[in-house]
Amino acid sequence: MSFDTKVFMEYVKAKNPGEKEFHQAVEEVFESLDMVLDKHPEYIEARIPERFVEPERVILFRVPWIDDKGKIQVNRGFRIEMNSAIGPYKGGLRFHPSVYLGILKFLAFEQVLKNSLTTLPMGGGKGGSDFDPKGKSDNEVMRFCQSFMTELQRHIGPDTDVPAGDIGVGGREIGFLFGQYKRLRNEFAGVLTGKGLNWGGSLIRPEATGYGQVYFANEMLQANGKSMEGLTCLVSGSGNVAQYATEKVLDLGGKVVTASDSSGMIYDAEGIDREKLAFIMDLKNVRRGRIKEYADKFPNVEYMAVDPKADCNPLWDIKADVALPAATQNEINGKDAANLVKSGVFCVSEGSNMPTTPEGVETFLGNKILYGPGKAANAGGVAVSGLEMSQNSMRLSWTREEVDQRLHGIMKNIHQNCIETAEKYGTPGNYVNGANIAGFLKVANSMLDQGCV
Numbered sequence: 270m271s272f273d274t275k276v277f278m279e280y281v282k283a284k285n286p287g288e289k290e291f292h293q294a295v296e297e298v299f300e301s302l303d304m305v306l307d308k309h310p311e312y313i314e315a316r317i318p319e320r321f322v323e324p325e326r327v328i329l330f331r332v333p334w335i336d337d338k339g340k341i342q343v344n345r346g347f348r349i350e351m352n353s354a355i356g357p358y359k360g361g362l363r364f365h366p367s368v369y370l371g372i373l374k375f376l377a378f379e380q381v382l383k384n385s386l387t388t389l390p391m392g393g394g395k396g397g398s399d400f401d402p403k404g405k406s407d408n409e410v411m412r413f414c415q416s417f418m419t420e421l422q423r424h425i426g427p428d429t430d431v432p433a434g435d436i437g438v439g440g441r442e443i444g445f446l447f448g449q450y451k452r453l454r455n456e457f458a459g460v461l462t463g464k465g466l467n468w469g470g471s472l473i474r475p476e477a478t479g480y481g482q483v484y485f486a487n488e489m490l491q492a493n494g495k496s497m498e499g500l501t502c503l504v505s506g507s508g509n510v511a512q513y514a515t516e517k518v519l520d521l522g523g524k525v526v527t528a529s530d531s532s533g534m535i536y537d538a539e540g541i542d543r544e545k546l547a548f549i550m551d552l553k554n555v556r557r558g559r560i561k562e563y564a565d566k567f568p569n570v571e572y573m574a575v576d577p578k579a580d581c582n583p584l585w586d587i588k589a590d591v592a593l594p595a596a597t598q599n600e601i602n603g604k605d606a607a608n609l610v611k612s613g614v615f616c617v618s619e620g621s622n623m624p625t626t627p628e629g630v631e632t633f634l635g636n637k638i639l640y641g642p643g644k645a646a647n648a649g650g651v652a653v654s655g656l657e658m659s660q661n662s663m664r665l666s667w668t669r670e671e672v673d674q675r676l677h678g679i680m681k682n683i684h685q686n687c688i689e690t691a692e693k694y695g696t697p698g699n700y701v702n703g704a705n706i707a708g709f710l711k712v713a714n715s716m717l718d719q720g721c722v
C-alpha cells in the first residue's frame with residue numbers, strides 16, 4: 270500500500286477550501302512522511318493521515334465587547350482542539366487582525382508535532398481572535414479578554430485544554446483571561462500557562478521560546494564544530510520571542526544587529542547590547558510603541574519602513590552568520606532565503622511558526638544551511654508551559670536555574686532526536702524530515718493504540 274502526497278493534498282484542499290496556510294503546513298509535513306507511510310501500511314489502513322488533519326473539535330464563537338466610547342464591538346473567537354492522543358490540548362492564543370480558521374488550523378497542526386517532540390504529555394491546540402490589541406487601552410483589552418473567556422471557559426480545563434500566549438497575547442492578556450476564568454468557575458486551576466509569578470506562573474516561561482530558539486541554534490552549530498560566540502545574528506520581530514532570543518545570543522557571546530515590527534526594521538551595526546535591549550523591552554512591553562523609536566534614541570542606527578510593494582525584506586539582506594526569525598509566518602520568502610545565503614548566513618533557527626515559505630526552505634536545504642524548523646527550534650516555549658503545568662499540579666515552584674536547565678536539556682533532546690531520525694530515514698542533517706517524522710510517529714502510534722476515535 271503506497272501513499273501519494275499529491276492525491277492526499279487534493280483531498281486536504283477540497284475539504285478545507287481557502288485555508289492556504291493550513292495547506293502549506295500539511296504539505297510540508299506530508300512530504301517528509303512519504304517515506305514513513307510507504308514503510309508502514311498500518312497507518313494508511315487506520316486512516317491516520319486523514320485523522321491527523323481533521324481537528325477533533327473546532328469551536329467558533331462571537332466575542333462582543335464595549336469600547337472606551339461605549340460602542341459595541343464584535344470580534345470572532347476560535348479554539349482548535351486538534352489532537353489529544355498524547356495529552357490534553359495545549360497551544361497558544363493569538364490576537365491579531367489576520368486571524369482566521371486557516372491560520373489557527375496551521376498553527377494547531379504544527380503544535381501537535383511540536384508538543385510531541387518536547388517529550389512531555391501534551392496534545393495540540395491553538396486559538397485566538399481577529400481582535401487587534403494595537404491602539405487599544407488596557408481597559409478595552411480587559412473587556413475583550415473577559416468576553417472571550419466567558420465563552421472559552423466552558424471548553425477548557427487543566428486536564429482538557431490549556432491555552433497560553435502567542436502573537437498579541439502576553440502577560441497582560443493572560444492575567445485578564447485567568448481572572449475571568451477564576452471568577453466564572455470559582456476555581457484556582459492551572460488552566461492557562463504564561464501566568465504571573467505570584468499566581469502560578471513558572472520562572473523562565475517568558476524567556477523560554479527565545480532562549481530555546483538560541484539553544485537549538487547553538488546545538489546545530491556545535492554539532493558542526495562551531496558555536497554562537499562571536500557570531501552576528503539577524504533577529505526579526507521585537508516581541509516576546511525576539512527579545513529573549515536577543516538576550517540569549519548576548520549570553521552566549523554573539524551579537525544581534527536587527528529588530529523589527531510590522532511597520533519597519535532597525536539595523537544597528539554596533540549590536541543591540543543589554544542597555545539597548547532594555548529599551549526595546551520597555552518600548553514594546555510597557556509603552557507599546559513602534560521600533561522606529563529605537564533609531565530616534567540611539568546613534569548610528571538605520572531605520573527602514575516596510576515597503577508593501579517590495580518583493581523581499583531588507584532585514585534578510587544584511588551580512589551575518591545566523592538568522593533567527595521571530596515575527597510571523599511566511600516572513601522569509603524564496604528571495605529572502607537566497608539573500609541570506611548570499612550574505613553568508615549559514616544557520617537559521619526558527620522562533621516564529623512557519624516563517625519560511627516552501628521556496629525558502631528548498632533554498633536552505635539545497636545550500637546545506639543548518640536549518641532548524643520552527644516546530645523543533647521554537648518548542649522551548651510550550652516545553653516550559655508543560656513544566657508550568659507540572660509545577661501547578663504539584664503546587665510548587667522550581668527555581669530559575671532548575672527550569673532553565675530542564676529547558677536546555679529538552680532542546681538538546683529535540684536536536685538529538687531530529688538528527689537521529691533524519692539519519693535513520695536516509696536524510697542525514699535534514700532537520701525538517703527529522704522533526705516531522707519524530708513528531709508524527711509518537712502521536713500516530715498513540716492513535717493506533719487508542720483505536721478508532
Ligand code: NDP
Nearest residue numbers: 435436437478506507508509510530531596597621622650
Ligand atoms: P509578540 O506579539 O510578542 O511579537 C510579535 C512580533 O512580530 C512583533 O514585533 C510584531 O510587530 C511582529 N509581527 C507580528 N505580525 C507581523 C506581521 N504580519 N508582519 C510583520 N511583523 C509582524 O509575539 P511572539 O513573540 O509571542 O510570537 C512571535 C512568533 O513566535 C509567532 O510566529 C509565534 O507563533 C511564535 N511562537 C511564539 C511562542 C511564544 O511562546 N510566545 C511559542 C512558539 C512560537 P507588531 O507589534 O508591529 O505587530
